Amino acid sequence: QCAVRGVTFLEGARVTYAMMTCANAHYILSDLLINKVVGLGAVICALFGCLISVVTARCYTHDPNVSFASGFGGFSFGFSAGLAATGILSSGAKTILALWAENPEPLKRNHPEINQEFEQRIAAQFE
Numbered sequence: 001q002c003a004v005r006g007v008t009f010l011e012g013a014r015v016t017y018a019m020m021t022c023a024n025a026h027y028i029l030s031d032l033l034i035n036k037v038v039g040l041g042a043v044i045c046a047l048f049g050c051l052i053s054v055v056t057a058r059c060y061t062h063d064p065n066v067s068f069a070s071g072f073g074g075f076s077f078g079f080s081a082g083l084a085a086t087g088i089l090s091s092g093a094k095t096i097l098a099l100w101a102e103n104p105e106p107l108k109r110n111h112p113e114i115n116q117e118f119e120q121r122i123a124a125q126f127e
Contacts, residue, residue: 016098023101024122034093041086042079049078 007015020026053074057067100107100118108115 019101020098023104024125025097025101025118028097028118028121029094032093032097034090038083038086038090041089042082045082045085046075046079049081050075 005012005015020029050071051074054067054071057070061067096107097118100115104115104118107118
């Protein structure tokens with residue numbers, strides 16, 4: 001919204017919120033599983049980072065304090081990296097949804113099955 005309409009960040013957030021509310025897109029947002037996928041991906045990266053850092057620490061020293069500190073650091077950095085990497089999926093899905101809320105015609109023309117699914121999700125909330 002900031003680049004398209006030339007508004008400040010807070011005004012852009014208000015415009016996006018109003019647009020999503022008017023299009024009833026918040027019903028679709030609440031139904032998305034993408035946030036759970038992002039969280040699970042971040043946890044998997046964190047566990048992998050922890051495992052690699054503990055194994056590496058054990059190769060160089062057998063001190064449990066070093067292994068613990070290394071595992072904690074690996075978990076923290078792995079979680080951060082995983083969240084950043086998988087957050088792209090969440091951002092992309094929500095961007096498509098916001099664009100659909102603003103103008104559904106291009107999605108209806110190019111991907112009618114996705115448009116139909118969006119409309120069914122919204123209609124299901126009113127039944």
